[in-house]
Amino acid sequence: MSAKKNTTSARAGSAKAGQRAAATAGDIMPISDIEIVTPPETEDAPQPLFSELGLSAPIQQAIEEMGYRHPTPIQAQAIPYVLMGRDVLGVAQTGTGKTASFTLPMLEILSGSRARARMPRSLILEPTRELALQVAENFVNYGKHLKLTHALLIGGESMAEQKEVLNRGVDVLIATPGRLIDLFERGGLLLTQTKLLVIDEADRMLDMGFIPDIEKIVSMLSPLRQTLFFSATMAPEIRRLADMFLHNPKEITVSRPSSVASTIETGLVIVEEDDKRRALRKLLRESDMQNAIVFCNRKRDVDVLCKSLIKHGFSAGALHGDLPQSVRFSTLEAFKSGELKILVCSDIAARGIDIGGLSHVFNFDLPFHAEDYVHRIGRTGRAGRTGHAYSLATPYEQPLAEAIEKLTGKPITRLEVKGIDQAEWSDEPRPRGRKRGAKPAEQRTAAPAAPAPRKPAAESRKAATPAAPPPARRAAAPAATPAREDHGSDRVQTGFGGDIPAFMLLPRRTTPVVPAPEDENRSD
DNA sequence: AAAAAAC
Numbered sequence: 001m002s003a004k005k006n007t008t009s010a011r012a013g014s015a016k017a018g019q020r021a022a023a024t025a026g027d028i029m030p031i032s033d034i035e036i037v038t039p040p041e042t043e044d045a046p047q048p049l050f051s052e053l054g055l056s057a058p059i060q061q062a063i064e065e066m067g068y069r070h071p072t073p074i075q076a077q078a079i080p081y082v083l084m085g086r087d088v089l090g091v092a093q094t095g096t097g098k099t100a101s102f103t104l105p106m107l108e109i110l111s112g113s114r115a116r117a118r119m120p121r122s123l124i125l126e127p128t129r130e131l132a133l134q135v136a137e138n139f140v141n142y143g144k145h146l147k148l149t150h151a152l153l154i155g156g157e158s159m160a161e162q163k164e165v166l167n168r169g170v171d172v173l174i175a176t177p178g179r180l181i182d183l184f185e186r187g188g189l190l191l192t193q194t195k196l197l198v199i200d201e202a203d204r205m206l207d208m209g210f211i212p213d214i215e216k217i218v219s220m221l222s223p224l225r226q227t228l229f230f231s232a233t234m235a236p237e238i239r240r241l242a243d244m245f246l247h248n249p250k251e252i253t254v255s256r257p258s259s260v261a262s263t264i265e266t267g268l269v270i271v272e273e274d275d276k277r278r279a280l281r282k283l284l285r286e287s288d289m290q291n292a293i294v295f296c297n298r299k300r301d302v303d304v305l306c307k308s309l310i311k312h313g314f315s316a317g318a319l320h321g322d323l324p325q326s327v328r329f330s331t332l333e334a335f336k337s338g339e340l341k342i343l344v345c346s347d348i349a350a351r352g353i354d355i356g357g358l359s360h361v362f363n364f365d366l367p368f369h370a371e372d373y374v375h376r377i378g379r380t381g382r383a384g385r386t387g388h389a390y391s392l393a394t395p396y397e398q399p400l401a402e403a404i405e406k407l408t409g410k411p412i413t414r415l416e417v418k419g420i421d422q423a424e425w426s427d428e429p430r431p432r433g434r435k436r437g438a439k440p441a442e443q444r445t446a447a448p449a450a451p452a453p454r455k456p457a458a459e460s461r462k463a464a465t466p467a468a469p470p471p472a473r474r475a476a477a478p479a480a481t482p483a484r485e486d487h488g489s490d491r492v493q494t495g496f497g498g499d500i501p502a503f504m505l506l507p508r509r510t511t512p513v514v515p516a517p518e519d520e521n522r523s524d
Numbered sequence: 525a526a527a528a529a530a531c
Contacts, residue, residue: 127528155530155531156530159530179531208527209528298525320527321527372527
């Protein structure tokens with residue numbers, strides 16, 4: 001019995017020792033070299049506490065009022081380094097508590113002194129307006145016992161107002177690149193005193209072609225700044241950027257990309273293009289759906305699908321980048337509050353946007369990039385609860401499905417939907433014809449020619465009422481409702497929990513039910 | 525091939 005105990009050290013062998021020696025040369029140590037020295041007797045590793053991280057009383061109080069006691073791994077690891085003034089390179093995705101890992105120590109650092117007119121003291125760059133808003137909310141929540149100011153600098157909203165706030169001086173500036181550069185060029189902004197920079201979602205910024213903008217913005221800042229850089233992946237290109245922007249960063253990795261949480265049940269239905277909407281409705285009705293995001297690849301399809309769902313009696317709202325900002329915000333809030341059950345959206349919401357506790361994610365289209373599949377379905381199955389991710393594919397999308405299965409290393413179960421013709425994978429190229437959603441060319445002047453082809457006048461065609469626009473169809477999102485102020489005390493109880501990973505809430509058990517022994521990263 | 529972001 002006791003003889004058996006210490007066999008592991010013998011197995012470790014010399015290769016490992018060699019690696020360890022090499023690791024001491026650099027700053028970064030691969031996980032495999034970290035020796036676990038926890039005494040075997042101890043069952044539960046002690047959970048770190050927010051009170052041990054060096055944050056001041058007003059911030060700790062706000063954290064407690066939000067219902068948190070234990071930091072997530074990225075928070076526990078990053079916060080001390082940020083407070084030390086170190087640059088940080090964080091590899092983490094949404095749902096890991098990434099946002100608070102920089103907002104909390106920033107509040108701490110900034111709380112010492114005051115802002116001056118037009119010279120923001122810190123800057124956070126976000127790829128989308130929704131994310132910028134989410135970060136701003138974070139500052140409001142955690143900074144409520146401090147006297148710090150922030151400004152949100154995003155497109156689609158009045159510039160005069162933003163300028164006004166800047167003139168009064170802000171401690172934290174949260175921006176999307178376009179508006180920031182615009183305002184800078186108009187002279188409404190000086191970044192020379194900005195000593196703390198956060199680049200969030202760097203991989204996404206790269207995808208979206210923002211890197212030249214980011215480089216431009218970074219060149220406006222003092223080289224003596226502190227920089228925090230976050231990305232969900234660490235592709236070579238991202239690594240190169242990090243090397244460019246960061247000085248001797250502390251690197252922190254908390255979640256592997258390309259893994260599907262074990263708490264997500266996935267399924268794939270192969271159907272013809274024209275059956276997709278019907279198949280989706282069946283899935284929506286038959287699954288025990290509490291709330292769901294439905295992803296489409298194209299903005300136009302988001303609109304078409306959303307209208308169709310509403311017409312069929314579903315509580316749905318649309319979200320994509322062509323919608324007015326006010327609608328984007330109010331739809332998102334309506335969905336978070338539970339007022340809307342279904343959010344139909346483009347990849348605007350695939351990454352970053354943190355909506356906890358979704359019961360279902362549907363891919364109306366398979367994403368073009370396999371990684372996007374992981375990001376999309378990662379909106380569900382959080383915090384140990386079972387999530388469901390169902391995808392629709394046309395017969396011509398076998399390569400996409402295979403790319404996803406290869407990336408995730410998991411086959412996606414084929415599902416059948418009763419009453420829908422099941423299709424099979426096809427080797428034929430996709431028939432070139434009208435694109436989905438595009439109505440067959442309407443003859444505008446001529447008399448209604450040949451009465452509709454053989455297609456049995458599906459719902460899509462009925463929608464085409466030529467002259468009259470639909471008489472103010474029940475707006476998907478109540479644009480007038482100021483739902484934003486409504487985050488009161490009952491928020492946590494809605495089953496959404498805002499962006500709160502459930503295991504962090506006080507009343508819940510703090511030790512996640514560990515799925516596999518090797519998997520030290522939590523199940524969200 | 526599409527999405528995001530500036531007026």
